[in-house]
Amino acid sequence: MLYKNKITEKIKALALAQGFHLVGITSAQPQDQHVRFYETWLQKGFSGEMDYLRRHLEKKKDPRSLYPQVRSIVCCALSYKTSFENPSHVEKEKGIISNYAWGEDYHSVIKEKLEILLSRIQEVIPEVQGRVYVDTGPLLERSLAQQAGVGWIGKNTCVIHPRLGSYLFLGEILLNHDLEKDEAHVDHCGSCTLCLDACPTGALSEPYELDARKCIAYLTIEKKGEFSKEEKSMVGQHIFGCDICQQVCPWNDKALIPNLSCFQPRPQTFVPSLRNLKTLTPEDFKRSFKDSPVQRTKYEGLMRNVEAVSQNSSLK
Numbered sequence: 407m408l409y410k411n412k413i414t415e416k417i418k419a420l421a422l423a424q425g426f427h428l429v430g431i432t433s434a435q436p437q438d439q440h441v442r443f444y445e446t447w448l449q450k451g452f453s454g455e456m457d458y459l460r461r462h463l464e465k466k467k468d469p470r471s472l473y474p475q476v477r478s479i480v481c482c483a484l485s486y487k488t489s490f491e492n493p494s495h496v497e498k499e500k501g502i503i504s505n506y507a508w509g510e511d512y513h514s515v516i517k518e519k520l521e522i523l524l525s526r527i528q529e530v531i532p533e534v535q536g537r538v539y540v541d542t543g544p545l546l547e548r549s550l551a552q553q554a555g556v557g558w559i560g561k562n563t564c565v566i567h568p569r570l571g572s573y574l575f576l577g578e579i580l581l582n583h584d585l586e587k588d589e590a591h592v593d594h595c596g597s598c599t600l601c602l603d604a605c606p607t608g609a610l611s612e613p614y615e616l617d618a619r620k621c622i623a624y625l626t627i628e629k630k631g632e633f634s635k636e637e638k639s640m641v642g643q644h645i646f647g648c649d650i651c652q653q654v655c656p657w658n659d660k661a662l663i664p665n666l667s668c669f670q671p672r673p674q675t676f677v678p679s680l681r682n683l684k685t686l687t688p689e690d691f692k693r694s695f696k697d698s699p700v701q702r703t704k705y706e707g708l709m710r711n712v713e714a715v716s717q718n719s720s721l722k
């Protein structure tokens with residue numbers, strides 16, 4: 407029988423061997439302070455039309471409501487930083503797609519890695535069972551990552567690691583096995599306010615607090631239906647997502663660049679031509695954005711965004 411610390415080390419080594427850039431372990435105990443923060447955020451109406459976030463509240467309070475046997479949570483992160491960067495100003499006939507959506511959909515990339523990791527863990531400890539999550543499950547993923555020492559939560563609300571920056575995707579395995587827990591990561595934002603100053607819509611009204619209703623990422627990805635006049639102007643030249651509060655973060659300037667092939671930009675996602683997008687048919691959309699996070703808006707959502715950006719650029 408392996409000792410707890412040896413098993414923990416082994417699991418971390420397996421996560422890194424699976425290609426994750428960061429891994430940490432936290433307990434399955436609810437984090438009261440973070441749950442309260444989440445509740446207050448919902449009460450302020452900051453979640454906009456993302457009704458699922460309200461529905462998830464009770465489950466998010468305690469990971470044991472998802473998986474009663476959970477004893478430890480393995481928190482993994484994968485960097486999607488590439489050597490490309492969205493320009494801060496684009497020509498008026500072009501639009502911007504967030505770097506997280508340049509390549510393959512991270513949900514499938516991470517889920518596959520987590521599932522293989524779980525089976526590797528089971529080869530070492532056959533009695534271990536687990537559940538795999540990435541993004542869509544009712545878990546406070548950033549809180550868990552911070553608690554597991556993966557990074558700190560920056561004033562732009564993203565998890566940041568000192569060497570890898572914040573262009574990270576998070577994923578977790580809930581395990582029915584007791585492992586050694588890591589120390590929570592400490593905050594390194596200090597007196598910096600670059601992200602708050604750079605956000606073009608004032609969505610970051612307070613440090614660490616994001617009003618999704620004003621966030622370009624929410625407006626272009628999550629919001630359904632037509633834009634109001636104000637929303638349309640907030641979108642600027644962003645067709646899908648927004649990276650401004652991360653682009654200005656000094657921790658991303660000095661971050662390592664893993665340059666994974668699955669997250670490299672594709673011609674249709676890197677500063678794409680609005681004229682080309684305007685002529686897209688539903689069939690072109692399916693083909694061009696196959697396996698891409700852009701699928702989330704569906705054809706109608708993307709065309710709404712393209713139309714708004716075209717009007718903002720006074721493009722005929």
Ligand code: B12
Pocket residue numbers: 439440441443444447456459504505506540541542543544545546547548549559562563564565566572573574575576577614615616618621623624627628646647648649651
């Ligand atoms: C809803 C959602 C959004 C919304 C709202 C984002 C937000 N900041 O709240 C919108 C659509 C705007 C969005 C945008 C983006 N998202 Co998003 N999103 C989510 C989702 C599904 C839930 C987040 C949530 O519950 N928000 C509500 C707030 C209150 O919770 P929170 O941000 O998690 O913050 C918690 C902790 O940070 C902590 N906390 C924060 N500050 C403080 C301060 C104090 C004092 C305390 C005690 C606690 C505390 O408490 C909070 C509640 O637990 C998560 C996946 C998940 N299940 O967690 C992905 C997730 C957060 N998104 C992710 C990504 C990549 C993005 C984008 C970069 C995509 C893009 N480029 O367009 C942007 C980033 C914009 C930004 N600055 O946050 C990643 C984040 C990775 C990272 N490095 O942090 C996640 C984790 C998905 C994943 N599995 O990788 N997203």
Ligand code: SF4
Pocket residue numbers: 562604605606607608609610616620621622623648649650651652
């Ligand atoms: S993603 Fe863009 S709009 Fe949203 S908070 Fe960051 S800078 Fe502001």
Ligand code: SF4
Pocket residue numbers: 560561562563594595596598599600601602651654655656657
């Ligand atoms: S820009 Fe500055 S304040 Fe904002 S997250 Fe980065 S270090 Fe923190």
